[in-house]
Amino acid sequence: MIGRTAVIAFAFAVSVGGVATPRASWCGVSPSGSLSIEATLQPDHVAPGEQATLTVQIRSAGLNLPDVGVPPLQNVTVQRAGTAQNFSMVQGRVERTSTTVYRLIPRTEGIVTIPPLRVSVGRDHAETAPLTLTVSRASASRGTAPRPLRGGANAPAGTPEVFVKATVDRSRVYWNQQIVLSLRLYSRVDIIGDVDWKAPSMTGFWTEGLGPPRQRRVTLNGVEYGMMEIPTALFPTRTGTLTIGPAQMRFRVARVIQPPDPWSMLAIPEVVPQDMALTSDPITITVDPLPARPPPGFQGAVGDFTLALHVDGPTARAGEPILARATIRGTGNVSTIRDPEIRAAGAARQYVAGSATRIDRSGDRLIGERETDVAFVADDPGVVVILPVRFAWFDPEGRRYRSQSSDSAKVQVLPGNLTESKAGRPSPGAPMPAAPRRAQGPSGRLTLDPPIGSTALVGFSVLAYAAAVATARARRRLHRDPRFVRMQSLDTLIARDLARANSLVAQKKPARAAVLAENALHAGAGYRFDVDVAGLPRVEMFGKLRAHGAQERQIAALESLLEALEGIAYAPPETRSADARQAIRAVSAEIGRYRRDLAR
Amino acid sequence: MTGSGRLLLAIAVLAVAVPVVAAGWAGAKVPVAGQVPTDARADAAALYNAGTDALSRGDTGRAVAFLLAAQRIDPRARDIRANLAIAQARAEDVQGTTERERVTPSPGIVLSPEEAWWIAALIALAGALVGGLAALRRAGRGLFVFGTAALAVGVLLWGSLLLRAREERRHPEAVVVVPVLEVGPAPDEQPRSPYLLGGGEEVRLGRTRGDLVEIRVSGNAIGWARRSGLWRVADAARYTPTESR
Numbered sequence: 114m115i116g117r118t119a120v121i122a123f124a125f126a127v128s129v130g131g132v133a134t135p136r137a138s139w140c141g142v143s144p145s146g147s148l149s150i151e152a153t154l155q156p157d158h159v160a161p162g163e164q165a166t167l168t169v170q171i172r173s174a175g176l177n178l179p180d181v182g183v184p185p186l187q188n189v190t191v192q193r194a195g196t197a198q199n200f201s202m203v204q205g206r207v208e209r210t211s212t213t214v215y216r217l218i219p220r221t222e223g224i225v226t227i228p229p230l231r232v233s234v235g236r237d238h239a240e241t242a243p244l245t246l247t248v249s250r251a252s253a254s255r256g257t258a259p260r261p262l263r264g265g266a267n268a269p270a271g272t273p274e275v276f277v278k279a280t281v282d283r284s285r286v287y288w289n290q291q292i293v294l295s296l297r298l299y300s301r302v303d304i305i306g307d308v309d310w311k312a313p314s315m316t317g318f319w320t321e322g323l324g325p326p327r328q329r330r331v332t333l334n335g336v337e338y339g340m341m342e343i344p345t346a347l348f349p350t351r352t353g354t355l356t357i358g359p360a361q362m363r364f365r366v367a368r369v370i371q372p373p374d375p376w377s378m379l380a381i382p383e384v385v386p387q388d389m390a391l392t393s394d395p396i397t398i399t400v401d402p403l404p405a406r407p408p409p410g411f412q413g414a415v416g417d418f419t420l421a422l423h424v425d426g427p428t429a430r431a432g433e434p435i436l437a438r439a440t441i442r443g444t445g446n447v448s449t450i451r452d453p454e455i456r457a458a459g460a461a462r463q464y465v466a467g468s469a470t471r472i473d474r475s476g477d478r479l480i481g482e483r484e485t486d487v488a489f490v491a492d493d494p495g496v497v498v499i500l501p502v503r504f505a506w507f508d509p510e511g512r513r514y515r516s517q518s519s520d521s522a523k524v525q526v527l528p529g530n531l532t533e534s535k536a537g538r539p540s541p542g543a544p545m546p547a548a549p550r551r552a553q554g555p556s557g558r559l560t561l562d563p564p565i566g567s568t569a570l571v572g573f574s575v576l577a578y579a580a581a582v583a584t585a586r587a588r589r590r591l592h593r594d595p596r597f598v599r600m601q602s603l604d605t606l607i608a609r610d611l612a613r614a615n616s617l618v619a620q621k622k623p624a625r626a627a628v629l630a631e632n633a634l635h636a637g638a639g640y641r642f643d644v645d646v647a648g649l650p651r652v653e654m655f656g657k658l659r660a661h662g663a664q665e666r667q668i669a670a671l672e673s674l675l676e677a678l679e680g681i682a683y684a685p686p687e688t689r690s691a692d693a694r695q696a697i698r699a700v701s702a703e704i705g706r707y708r709r710d711l712a713r
Numbered sequence: 714m715t716g717s718g719r720l721l722l723a724i725a726v727l728a729v730a731v732p733v734v735a736a737g738w739a740g741a742k743v744p745v746a747g748q749v750p751t752d753a754r755a756d757a758a759a760l761y762n763a764g765t766d767a768l769s770r771g772d773t774g775r776a777v778a779f780l781l782a783a784q785r786i787d788p789r790a791r792d793i794r795a796n797l798a799i800a801q802a803r804a805e806d807v808q809g810t811t812e813r814e815r816v817t818p819s820p821g822i823v824l825s826p827e828e829a830w831w832i833a834a835l836i837a838l839a840g841a842l843v844g845g846l847a848a849l850r851r852a853g854r855g856l857f858v859f860g861t862a863a864l865a866v867g868v869l870l871w872g873s874l875l876l877r878a879r880e881e882r883r884h885p886e887a888v889v890v891v892p893v894l895e896v897g898p899a900p901d902e903q904p905r906s907p908y909l910l911g912g913g914e915e916v917r918l919g920r921t922r923g924d925l926v927e928i929r930v931s932g933n934a935i936g937w938a939r940r941s942g943l944w945r946v947a948d949a950a951r952y953t954p955t956e957s958r
Contacts (some may be wrong), residue, residue: 176893198906199769211906247909379794432772432892432912464895490892515776546799549765550758559788559947561826561878563871567834572870573832574841578864604789 141229142317143237147174150181150232152241154217158249160309161222166194167215167245171232171317178209178230189225192216195448198467199486204631209467216331219248246258272336277362279313279393281347287401289415291445292347293323296360299331303367305386308341313393314358317400319348319446329711344480346682348415348446349400357396364389403507408514410453414506416445420453422502422519428527429497434488434523436466439502447481449471453504459497459526462491491526498523594713600639603708606633606640612700615694623693627681630693630700634678637700638663638671643705651675674699755950757786761793763953768823774890774912775952776800780887781915782949788823804913827873828876838865882930884917887943892945896928896936908935918943 142149153168163206169181178198183191194214219225224247245393273297287603294315298308300573331340349355368385397413423438439453457463466488472481472663491497498521505516507515558564591597611632635654640647642661655668663671674696679695764779780797787793799862824832844860847853889910898908899922910916919927925937944952 176911178906178909179904196906207911209909256940284878364767462891464893488893492891540845544795544799546765546768546796549762553758554753555758555787555834556756557825557827559755559782559785559950561874561947563875563878567830567871570831570834571837571868572839574864575868578841578845578861581841582848584880585848585851638777 134404138466141239143239145237148172148179148232148234148237148239150230150239150241152230152244154227154244154246158247158309159243161219162249163218163312165217165219167227167244167606168212169230170210171209171216172210174208175234175406176207176209177234178211179234180211181213181230181232182230183230186217188219188221188223189541190216190218190220191326195470197469199469205531213467217246217307219246220232220372222249223546224248227403227413238320238527245574252287258563261551262367272301272334273299274306275300275364275366275389276359276390277391278392279357279360279396280358282394285399285401286349286508287415288352289319289348289350289413289446289449289507291344291416292318292349293478294345294347294396295603296343296345296362297626298362298364300341300343300366301338305365305367308362308364310343311361312425313360315347317349317351317431317448318357319350319356321348321446321448321472321479322474323477323479326607333462340621344477347398348373348449349398352400352402355398355400355491357398359395360393362462396516404512404514405658407507408505408516410503410516411505411507411514412451413447414450414504415509416443416506417508417510418443418504418506418517419501420517420519421506422455422499422522424524426524427434428525429491430629431491432527434466434490434497435460435497435526437487437489437499437522439485439487439504439519440482441504442480442482444478444480446479447483452481452483452485453502455487455502456500457489457497458500459491459495461492462490464488469532493526494528495526496523497526595643600641600708601713602640603637604658606637606700607704607708610636611697614697614700615638618693618697621690623690624682624684626693626697629676630697631675631678631682633676634671634703635702637704670703674703732860752952753785755953757783757790759953760786761790761796764793764800768796768803771798771824772890772912773804774892774914775889777915778888778890778944778949779911779944780888781946785946786825788825788937800913804911820908826878830871832869833874835867837864837871840864840867851917853905881947882958884919885914886946887918887944888918889912889914889942891942891946894938896938899925899937909939916943918945945954 117564141151147381149172151170151172155166155169157165157169160164161264167183169183171179171181173179185191193217195212195218198212199210217225224245227244227246229243231238233239239694265527278295278297278299280295282295286292287699292479294313296310296313298310300433306366323346327344329340329342331338346359365386365388368387373507418441421440421442424438425502429435435457437455437457441447441453442452453466464487466486468486469484470481472479472483489497489499501521502519503516504518506516507513508515610629614626614629614633616630617623636647638654638658642663644661649671653673655663657666658671659665677692677696681696684692727864736792758784760779764776767773768776770903775817777797777800780793780800783790783793784797824910840860840863843861844857845858845859892912894905894912895915896908896910898905908928917929919929921940922929922937924939924941926940926943927934928936928938
């Protein structure tokens with residue numbers, strides 16, 4: 114059983130970024146396939162205070178590129194690290210892509226659920242599934258623990274079994290110059306489970322992880338160790354003396370305790386787990402400022418870079434975008450490089466079509482490239498000259514500024530033509546436009562304002578309707594008035610009955626005319642004083658009239674008329690026509706007087 | 714005042730107010746130097762020919778603008794509708810968007826704005842005559858109700874047209890006439906990713922600020938763009954060859 118621990122292989126993988134890091138991702142595509150969103154969470158297990166990266170990539174066919182934000186998460190600090198956009202136009206088809214990186218820093222242990230991220234363009238929708246971030250001290254920064262090497266138990270006395278060391282590749286650098294920090298865990302004993310590590314404080318540095326932890330075998334002072342290395346690229350953002358704090362690693366080792374009697378057949382070594390926590394030493398870095406008098410166009414890039422300019426092609430159509438892409442590639446902090454200015458002569462318009470950053474973390478140093486796309490549009494045929502693009506940076510190895518200018522590029526702009534251009538070319542089988550018209554007309558107005566005539570017509574209609582309704586209502590109200598009804602009845606007596614009586618007189622029928630006039634006078638008196646006296650004897654009639662306000666003078670006049678009519682009624686018709694005509698006139702005057710009294 | 718009195722007063726006030734509000738609400742026509750009055754009559758054939766010419770040149774944005782203007786005057790013309798549909802389809806094809814589903818309106822019921830105004834006014838007039846005469850002649854109640862309903866329909870239709878005219882005055886319909894129009898924040902606003910509108914895209918315009926104009930889509934302002942990249946549909950006649958000369 115001697116050397117039992119040595120038979121276990123040495124392998125571990127610690128999850129600190131990189132392709133081997135545990136991650137969660139989801140890609141949602143719209144039903145039409147023209148819109149998609151992909152969210153990737155890496156790693157999906159972190160400790161409180163550690164950082165997980167959420168990368169959201171949206172792809173949209175067309176010019177509309179929706180934006181999406183991460184909603185506030187409880188006990189998690191969400192920082193938007195940056196967005197890169199890309200624009201492509203191939204065969205007249207436009208596709209845009211945006212990649213947004215968020216930093217999620219949980220504050221407490223627990224399960225953090227990132228809700229579905231949803232984007233929509235018109236009726237196209239795409240969304241991700243919920244992503245889960247596990248925050249726990251035990252699960253964070255974990256990896257398979259390194260296993261001890263064969264022969265580890267035979268190491269000389271005084272040699273440490275496990276130790277941690279933090280090193281940097283240089284201790285004196287320029288501002289924004291890359292430093293590689295290596296945290297190394299050396300072990301020649303069996304480590305049970307995962308290794309938790311707490312990153313050192315790196316105030317004053319921009320940090321970029323250099324992929325997953327790496328492992329290899331090393332020999333130190335004749336002793337072979339299994340080594341786990343976590344490399345990180347640092348870029349100082351301040352000058353002066355900066356300190357990288359101590360890093361802490363916590364893990365559990367298996368101690369093998371030999372039995373007291375090694376010759377006993379029953380003696381089996383006992384394995385006892387032991388928790389260990391190791392801390393690296395802090396490191397001091399001296400940061401020098403950049404030399405004075407930087408060249409024109411220098412915007413803070415430090416490292417080793419090259420510049421390349423690429424233009425779509427030597428020709429383009431008027432109205433179509435000409436895409437110019439400047440690519441800066443090299444070693445350094447590519448994420449913070451500012452885009453170079455791309456200008457052109459002869460273009461009517463220009464717009465930034467997108468930018469993208471690609472970083473390679475697989476090497477010993479951080480390298481990458483930054484692409485900037487600018488589209489130029491010329492409205493008229495001619496030549497568009499993409500002017501030389503200039504990029505300046507500081508080379509810390511050569512300790513001097515460098516700059517590079519690209520060549521200019523000429524693009525011949527041809528006339529825009531639907532039949533030849535890609536964008537406007539009708540597809541086979543597409544409907545052909547109708548032919549132009551030869552005759553003029555019809556003519557009309559393009560404004561949506563109302564014609565004056567229609568406004569007047571509507572106003573007149575409403576007014577006329579209102580007037581008609583008002584008149585009808587007034588008329589109905591009048592007809593409901595009893596006084597008015599009595600006046601109308603008196604009018605009818607004069608217009609109808611007395612006219613008929615006059616007609617009878619003309620026909621030499623004075624007696625019948627007198628009777629008709631007498632009846633009309635009866636009725637008229639009744640209408641005047643609002644009492645029904647039809648058919649009543651004269652005395653009774655007068656009594657009723659007095660009771661309803663008739664004055665003696667009026668009764669006397671009425672009696673006189675009635676007597677005169679009665680006399681005519683009983684007389685021979687040949688002799689009384691003139692009297693009848695006179696009596697009917699008197700009755701008409703009396704009834705007219707009644708009407709005037711009522712109208713008063 | 715009785716209930717009927719109040720009703721009559723309301724109708725009278727409405728009758729007086731409608732023309733006044735119509736004149737003021739739709740916007741006073743202030744002449745601008747160098748601008749063709751928008752209520753000037755335009756020729757649909759000239760607009761159609763200009764749009765068809767732009768379509769044959771591959772200038773989708775201008776084609777859509779011209780043909781939209783022609784359709785305002787002659788909405789039932791088959792050739793205008795056909796070429797407009799082709800121009801809009803090409804614009805969407807270039808943009809790669811499928812967000813809009815265009816429905817070609819039936820030519821039997823489509824009216825130009827001017828026709829719609831007159832039809833609304835005639836419906837109102839017919840309703841007023843029938844309803845008014847029915848009230849005066851003491852005709853059947855059904856006839857009075859029918860006339861009143863017709864008047865109400867005419868006035869409501871007229872009011873809806875008035876709202877549309879007001880919206881056009883405040884946020885005129887416009888078309889992107891450059892291949893790509895960048896819609897971004899105003900200079901004093903927080904920077905954000907720009908929207909890109911393609912040629913032939915139909916938008917509405919809002920406030921102006923120097924060379925910039927506010928772009929509105931579906932009732933919402935999405936940013937600011939250069940005015941030179943847009944044509945108002947109501948101004949399309951200015952750009953026809955006959956007007957240019």
